[in-house]
Amino acid sequence: MGFIAVKxxxxxxxxxxxxxxxxxxxxxxxxxxxxxxxxxxxxxxxRGLGAHFLYExxxxxxxxxxxxxxxxxxxxxxxxxxxxxxxxxxxxxxxxLTGGWGDANAGGAFGRMLxxxxxxxxxxxxxxxxPLYLMATDEEIALKDASHLWGLGVADTTxxxxxxxxxxxxxxATIGPAGENLVRYxxxxxxxxxVSGRSGAGAVLGSxxxxxxxxxxxxxxxxxxxxxxxxxxxxxxQHIREDAGCQVLKAHGTASGVGPYNEMGMYPAYNFRxxxxxxxxxxxxxxxxxxxxxxxxxxxxxxVACKRIVQVKEGPYKTNPSYGGPEFETVGALGSxxxxxxxxxxxxxHELCNHYGLDGINTGLSIAWAMECYEKGYLSKEDTxxxxxxxxxxxxxxxxxxxxxxxxxxGALLAEGLEEASRMVGRASPYFAMQVKNQAFAVHMPRAKxxxxxxxxxxxxxxxxxxxxxxxxxxSGRLMPSIGLDKKFRAISRMSKKLKxxxxxxAQDLRSFQDTLIxxxxxxxxxxxxxxxxxxxxxxxxxxxxxxxTRLMLLGxxxxxxxxxxxxxxxxxxxxxxxPGRVSEPLPRGASSGSSISHAELENMLSRYYxxxxxDDNGIPTAETLKRLGLDQLSQAKQ
Numbered sequence: 181m182g183f184i185a186v187k188x189x190x191x192x193x194x195x196x197x198x199x200x201x202x203x204x205x206x207x208x209x210x211x212x213x214x215x216x217x218x219x220x221x222x223x224x225x226x227r228g229l230g231a232h233f234l235y236e237x238x239x240x241x242x243x244x245x246x247x248x249x250x251x252x253x254x255x256x257x258x259x260x261x262x263x264x265x266x267x268x269x270x271x272x273x274x275x276x277l278t279g280g281w282g283d284a285n286a287g288g289a290f291g292r293m294l295x296x297x298x299x300x301x302x303x304x305x306x307x308x309x310x311p312l313y314l315m316a317t318d319e320e321i322a323l324k325d326a327s328h329l330w331g332l333g334v335a336d337t338t339x340x341x342x343x344x345x346x347x348x349x350x351x352x353a354t355i356g357p358a359g360e361n362l363v364r365y366x367x368x369x370x371x372x373x374x375v376s377g378r379s380g381a382g383a384v385l386g387s388x389x390x391x392x393x394x395x396x397x398x399x400x401x402x403x404x405x406x407x408x409x410x411x412x413x414x415x416x417x418q419h420i421r422e423d424a425g426c427q428v429l430k431a432h433g434t435a436s437g438v439g440p441y442n443e444m445g446m447y448p449a450y451n452f453r454x455x456x457x458x459x460x461x462x463x464x465x466x467x468x469x470x471x472x473x474x475x476x477x478x479x480x481x482x483x484v485a486c487k488r489i490v491q492v493k494e495g496p497y498k499t500n501p502s503y504g505g506p507e508f509e510t511v512g513a514l515g516s517x518x519x520x521x522x523x524x525x526x527x528x529x530h531e532l533c534n535h536y537g538l539d540g541i542n543t544g545l546s547i548a549w550a551m552e553c554y555e556k557g558y559l560s561k562e563d564t565x566x567x568x569x570x571x572x573x574x575x576x577x578x579x580x581x582x583x584x585x586x587x588x589x590x591g592a593l594l595a596e597g598l599e600e601a602s603r604m605v606g607r608a609s610p611y612f613a614m615q616v617k618n619q620a621f622a623v624h625m626p627r628a629k630x631x632x633x634x635x636x637x638x639x640x641x642x643x644x645x646x647x648x649x650x651x652x653x654x655x656s657g658r659l660m661p662s663i664g665l666d667k668k669f670r671a672i673s674r675m676s677k678k679l680k681x682x683x684x685x686x687a688q689d690l691r692s693f694q695d696t697l698i699x700x701x702x703x704x705x706x707x708x709x710x711x712x713x714x715x716x717x718x719x720x721x722x723x724x725x726x727x728x729x730t731r732l733m734l735l736g737x738x739x740x741x742x743x744x745x746x747x748x749x750x751x752x753x754x755x756x757x758x759x760p761g762r763v764s765e766p767l768p769r770g771a772s773s774g775s776s777i778s779h780a781e782l783e784n785m786l787s788r789y790y791x792x793x794x795x796d797d798n799g800i801p802t803a804e805t806l807k808r809l810g811l812d813q814l815s816q817a818k819q
Contacts, residue, residue, distance in 0.1 A: 230272030265703030296397030356537025373504030445770025456770025512623030513544025
């Protein structure tokens with residue numbers, strides 16, 4: 181596994197196979213196609229190439245759960261280079277949750293192995309007449325019967341396929357029962373616990389009767405300057421060993437942030453009513469390390485090893501360590517947001533979400549909303565199937581996770597997403613349905629960091645914490661002048677509305693090009709170890725093509741606007757860039773007490789944001805903006 185420098189595979193570019201695998205499930209037909217050098221130059225990989233093919237091939241108004249939708253597995257030029265943080269892959273699809281742009285990405289070894297099998301992308305289309313799985317290796321490309329796998333959980337599916345081939349190195353990206361049952365936020369999971377969680381990719385695969393994609397390969401990726409890349413990898417590994425943030429992640433995982441966020445009054449509890457909990461200690465990453473942690477896992481080539489492996493060894497919450505352990509997001513969504521402060525119970529809830537193939541964030545926030553509805557009398561015990569849906573009820577939490585996966589009772593309503601569920605229940609329930617575009621909030625409190633709220637409102641896939649940056653970055657003075665985060669942003673309070681549109685435009689373009697390359701957030705942190713300039717140099721070393729920081733930011737802006745235009749084509753506009761009413765309530769206590777975002781303040785920020793983006797007052801990119809970004813054909817299609 182590595183890289184070599186011989187004859188270029190894709191025109192004048194290194195870093196690619198230049199091939200995609202097209203899977204037509206309707207006719208059970210597999211074809212290999214060449215990706216043009218022109219497309220690679222313009223869209224690079226990851227979200228960029230995925231967005232291009234999705235926009236071109238999925239017609240406006242297509243049913244996300246119909247055969248016209250596509251699910252695209254996309255790698256980037258960094259995959260299979262041994263660069264830390266480079267083994268991720270990205271899924272692109274029309275979201276059955278939001279009805280618009282959908283994407284999700286995950287780490288582990290799947291992305292690297294897909295590249296080693298000889299493909300930069302896989303495009304899945306149509307619908308099979310029977311359960312199938314795809315075998316895509318450098319020795320065999322075939323569709324296989326999956327009837328014996330249908331109904332199995334994620335771990336059982338993965339283990340069964342590996343057993344059948346007597347190959348534990350096979351990389352399996354699979355759905356669980358939630359995807360088979362078309363839960364709108366079902367996910368795709370590879371390596372047991374690497375989750376492509378948001379937007380409902382699992383439901384798309386389930387609608388196509390495709391249980392899994394299995395890959396394995398032995399092909400090296402050719403790079404332009406292999407010796408220089410080896411030197412840079414060595415240098416980067418040293419940076420990681422010296423970086424305090426990376427070392428905290430290695431020691432205590434992403435849940436290491438639970439305590440500090442709580443102290444800042446911005447770790448949500450009780451369906452985002454509060455941002456501070458007195459009893460948070462049992463859920464902290466340090467507590468996990470001291471109690472149920474049994475190991476750490478790393479993605480290929482990465483020295484951070486942020487993945488937790490936990491095991492509750494006895495009692496009602498006994499867990500399977502294959503499913504990893506709770507992360508920052510699931511600790512909040514399945515813990516504090518539902519009033520559960522018992523780490524073994526949260527670990528079990530996390531395991532069940534992975535077993536059934538459910539996005540833990542949407543699952544937890546849906547249950548939190550239902551608990552508040554129960555508290556207010558909007559849902560009765562009859563509605564809940566006899567469950568006492570009270571805050572902190574661990575039995576109700578675990579029972580509802582299964583009910584959501586099988587769309588049983590109240591679970592069938594919650595499986596549709598918060599926007600639809602609150603519409604059905606009515607009364608004041610939409611006010612505290614913590615979602616944007618039907619995508620549940622991640623466990624970052626927008627009232628305590630205003631830029632995050634604007635990012636939630638404007639993100640192409642709904643309330644997303646990964647497609648913008650967090651206000652504490654600039655509050656602490658961590659700036660990146662090379663991309664425009666210069667001294668004018670220095671030490672601006674996370675609760676201030678000042679310069680937040682300017683901040684989030686830059687942040688979203690940065691995240692957009694990072695997900696196009698593709699690189700892990702924990703390596704390409706907001707101020708290092710991989711800075712934008714370092715990414716620029718790495719891309720040149722790998723591809724042989726010059727990508728300045730300015731060009732990378734333009735790439736990010738192009739891809740962000742392309743995804744926005746996908747949403748525009750589906751009827752999205754300013755009215756969808758909103759936040760639920762609760763965000764206008766001042767936080768009641770903690771270090772961020774009193775902070776809020778009023779409707780008028782959001783509208784003012786939106787107007788400035790649209791102006792900076794070159795969009796009209798309705799949030800639609802202008803013809804001039806699209807032309808500047810090389811997206812002229814989208815302007816013509818819009819007209």
